[in-house]
Amino acid sequence: MIAVIIDDEADARKNLSLILEEFCEDVTVTGEASSALEGVKLIQSTNPNVVFLDIEMPNGTGFDLLDCIDSSRINVIFVTAYNEYAVKAFQYSAVDYLLKPIDIELLKQSISKIRTNSEEERGFQKNQLQAMMNVYENNHQKIAIPTIHGFDFVQINDIIRIEADRSYVKLILAGEKKMTVSRNLKDFENVLPQSIFFRTHKSHLINVNRILKYLKSDGGKVEMEDGYLVDVSRSKREKFSQFIRKV
Known part of the structure; x- marks a missing residue:
């Protein structure tokens, strides 16, 4: 240890x-x-x-x-x-x-x-992560989100962005819905399709299909559909610019 x-x-x-x-x-x-x-x-x-x-x-x-x-x-x-x-x-x-x-x-x-x-x-998180991956592999439209009662099933394209918040993450969904999950951002980054989700910052994973604007001023920010401005870290700006050109 x-x-x-x-x-x-x-x-x-x-x-x-x-x-x-x-x-x-x-x-x-x-x-x-x-x-x-x-x-x-x-x-x-x-x-x-x-x-x-x-x-x-x-x-x-x-x-x-x-x-x-x-x-x-x-x-x-x-x-x-x-x-x-x-x-x-x-x-x-x-x-x-x-x-x-x-x-x-x-x-x-x-x-x-x-x-x-x-x-x-370790055992609990391994089981939860495996369940998340199983749902995605069997149905590329949805992902299983662990809750205290079991799992909620969320349409992948309904996810606007995911924000890290200490020991939790917040899922910001279409329709002004939100979920708080006791997982880390890396778990979602590993499970969600890399063709549409991009880690812009240590605290944010975004759905590029839900971007409204990319503002290169102020160091680089992305305006998402919920109106939130997400920072693009300096180390990710070039890769992000290349990524969104392919979408």
Whole structure:
């Protein structure tokens, strides 16, 4: 299990690293950061399974960090000296909220929770993704969207765009309909037909049949049928221009 520690106090980072090394042998700390900005870069470069995250840091809080990344596949354990942020932490889908000084038994319980959740989640997500793919392979007109009750079947061309939102995605559909799904954007990118769906940005997958305008000003934006302006990232602009010429 790959872990990183993000805390502005060097002694706190060192102490937690030593505790993990001694009491959680399957956890390997591959990096540390002392600020939210450094933490974002560290997470993007290491793709850890778990992030031990302080809250109050210079130039940005732990919550600011989570707002800058796709945390849907990262287990976050807050480690802080402040107890007043607990409710907000769990709103960010934190695995746990540990107060300093660290209670070793509580830390071990947090790691155990991640192990259990990871095994169950892998099996559950594999089954959901397979169901999505089976429906598409058998009927290229529809896709199965997992819900808490089962699956909703959506016409593929009714999907205007899909937007990442932390650990969820929002499907924006024709007829002013919306769905929120506990999946990540990559899952939909893998299942939906690449001939009409394009990833314009880390947070957006769009149906090119539902584009109204492509605006090259302001760095490149796409106006979709719902009126939303989707950014086209700098790295995708040339490929996107080539893509829409073929449609």
